[in-house]
Amino acid sequence: MLLTSLTDPRDLERAVTVGDDVLSRAELLDRAGRLAASLPDHGPLAVHATPSIDTVVAITAAILAGVPVVPVPPDSGPAERGHVLTDSGATAWAGELPDDVDLPVVLPGSQPIAPRPVDPAATAMLLYTSGTTGRPKGAQLSGTAIAAGLDALYQVWDWTPEDTVAHGLPLFHVHGLILGVLGSLRRGSRVIHTVKPQPARYAAVDATMYFGVPTVWNRIVDEPDAARALGRARLLVSGSAPLPATLFDRIAALTGQAPVERYGMTETMITLSAHADGERRAGWVGLPVPGAETRLLPATDDATDDATDATDAGPVPDDGETIGRLQVRGPMLFDGYRGRPDADDECWAGQGWFRTGDLAVRDPDGFHRIVGRESVDLIKSGGYRVGSGEIEAVLLDHPAVSEVAVVGAPDPDLGQKIVAYVVGDGRDAQALIDHVAAQLSWHKRPREVVFLDDLPRNPMGKVQKKLLT
Template sequence: MSYRSPLLLSSLHPAAVAAGDDIPDAVTIDGVTLSRSDLLGAATSVAERVARAQRVAVLAEPTVTTVLAVVGCLLAGVTVVPVPPDAGNAELTHILSDSGAQAWLGKAPEGSDLPVVPVRKHARSWHVYGEPEPDATAFILYTSGTTGAPKGVMLSRRAIAAGLDALAQAWAWKATDVLVHGLPLFHVHGLILGLLGPLRVGSPLVHTGKPTPQAYAAAPGTMYFGVPTVWSRITEDPDAAQELAKARVLISGSAPLPVPVFERLRELTGHAPLERYGMSETMITLSTRPDGERRPGWVGTPVHGVETRLRDEAGEPVPHDGESVGGLQVRGPMLFDGYLNRPEVSAESWTEDGWFKTGDVAVIDADGFHRIVGRESVDLIKSGGYRIGAGEIETALLGHPAVAEVAVVGAPDADLGQRIIAYVVTRDGAPDTLAQQLIDHVAEELSVHKRPREVRLVDSLPRNAMGKVQKKLLLGGAQPNARQ
């Protein structure tokens, strides 16, 4: 039975529960399965406890408590501030003070002096709340803080609904699907797409806790979400990978998927993974399609309602020829409402004619396919009069069998303007002559002017808490563990 409704979480319709039209396995997480009636009743009980609050913090562990806390706040119209469970003291203090969170909902980390509102898993309430205004802020998501203190991204209910509906259309996502993932519940990928998506579409969710190959293989789903690390580990476990051949679609995001992983995943599962692009500020704006072309290293075309363009440093258009690199700008109904408490930074993020400057550099081909080549601040390299994307070089290097990880940067150079340097973590058995081999490999795969002028073999790359490589540390002179 269909229940038409403007609800953000459309599948949690009180009329459906009252009519006995249940979804017995709406959410499975932390070894517990909640039906639609369980979820609505328990979350409404949470809503009664926080209905007078404005903002509450949720320690976003992958548990039933987190799910009920988030859904309860959305029912009551209270803004959720998801907090990474492993946040350090400085990050935690900043998030709580900057957001103005009034309490913890469910669980608090040790040492916090905010009051704690309990979440009772077995409590039930059938009070019906009116749907909050579409422009109300549903979440304040904090960025990873790669360019300073984390910024609070304000996402409205209207934006989330538009973003999820666009993805449901792009991925042919229906109530008959079963989504499986083991992603964190404090960012867009795991929380907005991975929890709210199923609750809007009406498809069951299985959260595996940790995203191990064995857990993914044991969970019978039709859609699987993963980050490149997850997919890489799955390709190293052929038995687990072959279980995913039964899926309808595999979706990769949050970072570029290395071409060798893409190809190996296709070989083992029969599925060419869908790649998509987004960020906290925009949710997902680009994606390949289940019924369309899927090219390794490319993130597809705009989803419904999204427009994109490329601009150079002077604000002039960059041709869509599949080669020319430019700053990616987007606009659409799923974009955020600005950074909390930072009106100047918010204003600087938008052009005068209403486009959001993503800070990423990309190329677009004549068919509208997009390839992200990195961040404008560290990944756009100007060498010898050429504009070069570091991501393109990294993709080429990751295609070499001896390369496990890589980071490419542009260092100041009196002659070239910037000199391309590649920091490379190798696999076991790499030859002593690998550095020159890699330089030659890039020159053959790409253009000669895109080859690294120097390859530095290192044991590891500097990363932040989210696992992203901190290239500014490399550019600033902080050296990773070099091999002797």
């Protein structure tokens, strides 16, 4: 069973805490079991994924009942929510019902049911991508994939039942839901959700592991007392976006330990990570987790490749500089997009390899650094291939820059010129160009800097670079 620790006869008081609500392991099993008794036989179950104990209970109930669960972001608009519900084929709803949703609401029964026999290869969770390049797609994650991904992290992060995980991340993404909540429930450790990822709330809880995204960590280091309080933990994990090197250093200085960076996607779980007992290097996302494999293929002008072409071309050198197209495989990968064979054909490269769409470099020790997305972040300028991500990371280290997006714009001489769109204080373009040139190769400097009040973003908050070119 995916959540093996729930049936452990040794009860764990305060197994799950969300805000002021606390459940022991037995209480969670009872509440989830009573809700599971009312679930449809096949589902899927759509869950209004608010940061609440009710969300944890509903998702646990679906897993116990062997019903696929669809976490629905609570801030979804009617159009996005309608697409997710229609595409997923959801047959019931758990949580507060929005006016535009026409599904029966499940209510707990009087008696809990025992966990049902579940096919571990069946879809346990249907997570929808952010829709950066179109309408959100439903990534089908089996119980086997989720278990494999979590079990790998237990090894990499030395995660034990004695740990307490704290975070305030959304309960509809891999990071907050699968790692933060399901990871704790499967391992038998405690989890504390702070409802909001605020520095004071992180500092107020006593945990051994804290999960956050760069925005959260930036806010924490801006409140030094809160940051120092986290020094009692044994592991600080950052993911979901690149962590600027200066922020990495500030976290280390205030807490006494460097953060662990990791890499993953909705479709792949976590495939790369620094180790709890190993090197932690600013800007690098570490080594493949147990069971995962990676390969970097040449970043050619052809946007498509197949297994044969990849084999013929061979991998790029592990020199820490040459950019390649990152592909991964392993037991933690998803089973494809629901109802989207066209998207499946695009993302699978044969023999189990998944095209992440990300660009990366790998050094001789096997450490990986992500340099951007292939579709928008590979800039071909003056015969060089440049990843915009590394330029963005350097610019974010400048005190006058709060947000930045780097793109390639058509240029008659260079093919593409590097353009940085910057949000922040000041308007000294040359200072920013010189800042990059001082830290990276000369050809990676921006040829133009454009100052904006805001960067264009989609409803999930991701920058839409295509609107900048």
